[in-house]
Amino acid sequence: xxxxxxxxxxxxxxxxxxxxxxxxxxxxxxxxxxxxxxxxxxxxxxxxxxxxxxxxxxxxxxxxxxxxxxxxxxxxxxxxxxxxxxxxxxxxxxxxxxxxxxxxxxxxxxxxxxxxxxxxxxxxxxxxxxxxxxxxxxxxxxxxxxxxxxxxxxxxxxxxxxxxxxxxxxxxxxxxxxxxxxxxxxxxxxxxxxxxxxxxxxxxxxxxxxxxxxxxxxxxxxxxxxxxxxxxxxxxxxxxxxxxxxxxxxxxxxxxxxxxxxxxxxxxxxxxxxxxxxxxxxxxx
DNA sequence: ATTAATGTTCAGAA
DNA sequence: TTTCTGAACATTAA
Numbered sequence: 002x003x004x005x006x007x008x009x010x011x012x013x014x015x016x017x018x019x020x021x022x023x024x025x026x027x028x029x030x031x032x033x034x035x036x037x038x039x040x041x042x043x044x045x046x047x048x049x050x051x052x053x054x055x056x057x058x059x060x061x062x063x064x065x066x067x068x069x070x071x072x073x074x075x076x077x078x079x080x081x082x083x084x085x086x087x088x089x090x091x092x093x094x095x096x097x098x099x100x101x102x103x104x105x106x107x108x109x110x111x112x113x114x115x116x117x118x119x120x121x122x123x124x125x126x127x128x129x130x131x132x133x134x135x136x137x138x139x140x141x142x143x144x145x146x147x148x149x150x151x152x153x154x155x156x157x158x159x160x161x162x163x164x165x166x167x168x169x170x171x172x173x174x175x176x177x178x179x180x181x182x183x184x185x186x187x188x189x190x191x192x193x194x195x196x197x198x199x200x201x202x203x204x205x206x207x208x209x210x211x212x213x214x215x216x217x218x219x220x221x222x223x224x225x226x227x228x229x230x231x232x233x234x235x236x237x238x239x240x241x242x243x244x245x246x247x248x249x250x251x252x253x254x255x256x257x258x259x260x261x262x263x264x265x266x267x268x269x270x271x272x273x274x275x276x277x278x279x280x281x282x283x284x285x286x
Numbered sequence: 287a288t289t290a291a292t293g294t295t296c297a298g299a300a
Numbered sequence: 301t302t303t304c305t306g307a308a309c310a311t312t313a314a
Contacts, residue, residue, distance in 0.1 A: 004292055034310065062293080079293045081311080094311090115311045117293065158303065167294085174292055223292065225313070245292090267305080269290085289314085300304075 003062055003078045005141055005172030006215035006238065007228055011084045012059045014231020018066070018086065021104035022053050029095045036096045036111075037119040045122050048072055054101075061140055061171025066109075071125040076111055081227050082118030085110045090229055114227060141172035142212060149208075150201035153193040160196060160204075161189035162266045172212070176221055176245045179271045181208045183244045183254070188279035189270045190263070214238070221245075244271040252276060 003011065026049055028035060028042050038045060049068060056067040064084050066074040076084045089095055089112035097111040097120055111120060123131065131137060138144075138152060152169045153160065163169050164178040173181070182189050184207035187200065196204075215221065220236035222228045223246070228236060243253050244260050248271060252258035258275030 007292070037309095077293090079309095080291070081293095113310095115291090115293095115309085117309060117311090119294095156302085162303095165293090176292055221292070225291070227312095228292070267307095268293090291312090291314105294309090296306105296308085298305085300302100 003082065003220070003228065004174035004177050005059075005062060005212055006177070006218075007220035007236065008062050008064060008078065008172075009059055009216050010219045010230050010236065011078075012057055012064050015064070015084055015086050015106075015109060016057050017106045018054050018101060018104055018109050019057055020054065021101035021106070023049050023051065023068075024100040024102050026050055026099045027097070029098050031094065031096055033094065033116055036113055036116050038097070039119070039121045045120075048122060049074060049099075053103075059140075061137065061167055062174065073123050073125075073128050075121045075123060077119045077121065078113065079115075079117040079119070081114040081116075083112045083227075083229060085112055085233075086231055087233070090227070090233060136168050138166075138168050138170045141170045141208060144170055146202060146205050149205045150196075150198070153196070153201075156193040158193060159190045159265055160187060160193050161270055163193050165266060165268065173208070175268050175270075176242070177208075177211055177215065179245045180243055181211050183272060183277060184211060186276050188277045189265065189272050191279055214241070244273060247271060 026046050053069040054066055055069050058065040064076040086106045086109060089110060094112055094114045095110060096113050099109040101107050101109060153163050156163055161178050161182060164173050185204045215238040218236055218238035219230045220228060221239040222235035223239060247260045248262040250260050252260060252273040255275050258273040260271055261274055263270050
């Protein structure tokens with residue numbers, strides 16, 4: 002579930018592990034298929050046990066735990082992963098457990114219902130290589146207004162598809178892409194190279210506003226109830242959604258449009274045809 | 287039984 | 301070279 006606001010909420014929720022020393026790290030006995038851990042757990046243990054956690058950061062949809070070595074332990078929740086410091090929603094899906102000492106919390110957990118998430122340990126060198134590889138763009142809350150359009154500009158892809166691509170900007174997912182484009186009144190299928198120069202600042206402004214507001218609400222917990230903050234409480238931003246998962250309902254903004262659902266890049270896209278007309282493409286189709 | 291789900295990646299085809 | 305499609309990963313719930 003996690004997009005940038007949910008992952009940022011996780012990061013803040015586990016911040017108390019800063020300063021702790023890692024006593025043990027194990028792949029929890031879990032009857033489900035094990036999640037991917039790189040390097041293999043026994044090698045990973047050798048590099049993290051006995052080490053101290055010096056900072057908890059975030060990059061896009063990843064929680065980055067910095068150690069007092071060259072290494073960073075990276076948690077990537079993907080669809081249903083949670084990084085927690087206390088008992089998870091259902092013990093059945095606990096995947097990874099670190100015991101800690103020297104801080105106010107004594108464990109760090111990774112829980113994942115579907116098990117698509119992954120854990121990765123990267124050295125400084127490997128981490129830098131990942132950042133410069135072009136596979137991961139700048140964080141959506143770090144990028145400047147000036148750089149923002151240049152990440153999309155010449156591409157002919159639909160703007161919503163480009164927003165979901167983590168190499169464009171890191172952190173935006175299916176919920177927030179829809180919400181941002183609705184606020185900015187841009188049709189999700191509009192090709193990037195047909196977005197007017199004057200519109201990019203609007204998209205940038207609404208991107209920051211939606212993400213920052215969603216962080217204040219501690220993210221969105223959808224109807225399946227999976228996503229929880231570190232205290233096992235639901236987020237609140239789902240009640241603020243303007244288009245996501247509201248197909249057939251009246252647009253909250255114009256009160257007349259009916260929210261439509263289309264499929265782009267095999268993902269549902271929700272938008273208001275009235276607030277988000279595809280002006281630049283009107284002649285097509 | 288079928289479908290879709292907050293994500294990512296890969297192969298193969300336009 | 302770029303973009304799109306389908307499938308895969310694993311699990312659950314409607």
